[in-house]
Amino acid sequence: MKTKHVAHCLVLAYPAQGHINPMIQFSKRLAHRGINITLVTTLSFWNQSKTNNNNNNDNNFLFSPNIHSESISDGYDDGGLLAAATLEIYKDTFWKVGRQTLSDLIGKLMIGNYNNNPVDCVIYDSFMPWALEVAKEFGILAAVFCTQPCAVNNIYFHVHKNLIELPLSESEYSLPGSVKLLAEELPSFLYEYGSYPGYFDIVTGQFSNVHKADWVLANTYNELEQEVIEWLSKIWPLKTIGPCIPSMYLDKRLQDDKDYGISIHNQNIDACIQWLNDKPKSSVIYVSFGSMAGPTEKQTEELAYALKNSNHYFMWVVRASEQNKLPKGKFMDTLEKGLIVTWCPQLQVLTHDAVGCFISHCGWNSTLEALCLGVPMIAMPVWSDQITNAKYVKDVWNMGLKVVVDEVDGVAKRETIVDCIKEMMESEKGNEIRENATKWKNLAKNSVDEGGSSDKNIEDFVSELAQCAA
Ligand code: UDX
DSSP: OOOOOOOEEEEEOOSSHHHHHHHHHHHHHHHHTTOEEEEEEEHHHHHHHHHHTTOOSTTTTTOOTTEEEEEEOOSOTTTGGGGSSSHHHHHHHHHHHHHHHHHHHHHHHHTTHHHHOOOOEEEEETTOTHHHHHHHHTTOEEEEEEOSOHHHHHHHHHHHTTOSOSSOOOSEEOOTTSOOEEGGGSOHHHHTTTSOHHHHHHHHHTTTTGGGOSEEEESSOTTTSHHHHHHHHHHSOEEEOOOOSOGGGTOGGGTTOOOOOOOSSOOOHHHHHHHHHTSOTTOEEEEEOOSSOOOOHHHHHHHHHHHHHHTSEEEEEOOGGGGGGSOOTHHHHTOTTEEEESOOOHHHHHHSTTEEEEEEOOOHHHHHHHHHHTOOEEEOOOSTTHHHHHHIIIIISOOEEEOOOOTTTOOOOHHHHHHHHHHHHHSHHHHHHHHHHHHHHHHHHHHHSTTSHHHHHHHHHHHHHHHHHO
């Protein structure tokens, strides 16, 4: 007798913290609905995260019997991007070797129908459009997963279509579905054209073959980006399925899913939470610039003194590789109200009662996490989509302030940062922003709750997949 076929997705994550986090969470939501998942990223990334999370077993950090992990090669199995001479070289090697090793992996999973469960669909990070070509060579479905907001996807799609001329020639841009954006509010790879050619190629190449995708899945929610989602839905088979943050923070059906995600950095969870435990409600400023970029040395110094001079409590994540930028001597010796850590359990920190605001680089995951948990933000974007995300945080979603940088040297001065902190922590405007942040939190919860916009889209995706796979 033929056994019933359970749909099986191969989920391919780009090897970076901000990319794998949402894909793991999405995988778990699919697994919760009975889909089998093979979660794949590069061998170098898996090795790094397993070392830092003390995982000896391949799957114990995935917390689901329906999820298995596999790896492909980026050509740098020992070290990943850090082992390559430049990003451009890394990308060229990865695109070639990755494509071949993904093809080998899918071939292996298809042989003998792999326990009666061949791969039905490849869900791949939009940074790696070649994965779609591999899926199609095997005649299987392909869903592109966008880890950045639709506002930003729309901009990159317009660049790909040559509808935005580069170098930028206008001072202001009006794209369909979007608010008006000044040139300097576009992602840095466009405004500072030529600054990072490797990343420029990656982000503008994301949608080169999107017309062949069976689904476009976006880590956002309808209520947050309604207009641009409506516009993109006219041209793409788009489904919003976010916010992809651990379910226990959002979805009451999955409260027992005690997962704090994986990290490629060492962290001391208990020390961070204990430090917060005895601080008054909403009294702490949490500061983090995510997993990749960091402020310059001069900017780090200005921020350091601003935090100290503000006289508020602060918890500041300065990654090990960035610690050399911190002011030396007296500053570090007199940190009465501050805690500096190299990494922290960000979601647990953001949900802690003691945290009053989040100074953030506005990476998309951090932004979504703040939106979902109702934490107001002070935006200090560094590069990439963070610039555009910060514009939306302040002017569109009204859930944050943005630190203004000096026109001459591009550095936000300590007095300016202190003013922003005081406005957020001590003024009526801060309270208004806080109320707005709570509104976005409730809308995020509704979207993933039973019958909410994202929940329904995931449900539809699963049933469409089941029909195709049957
Ligand atoms: C990158 C890009 O920089 C960003 O612009 C893009 O939108 C996504 O990819 P990253 O810079 O790492 O991401 O920022 P972000 O998207 O905010 O992701 C960081 C993740 O690390 C978040 O999920 C955050 O919760 C987590 N984190 C960060 C921790 O768990 N602990 C920390 O101490 C800092």
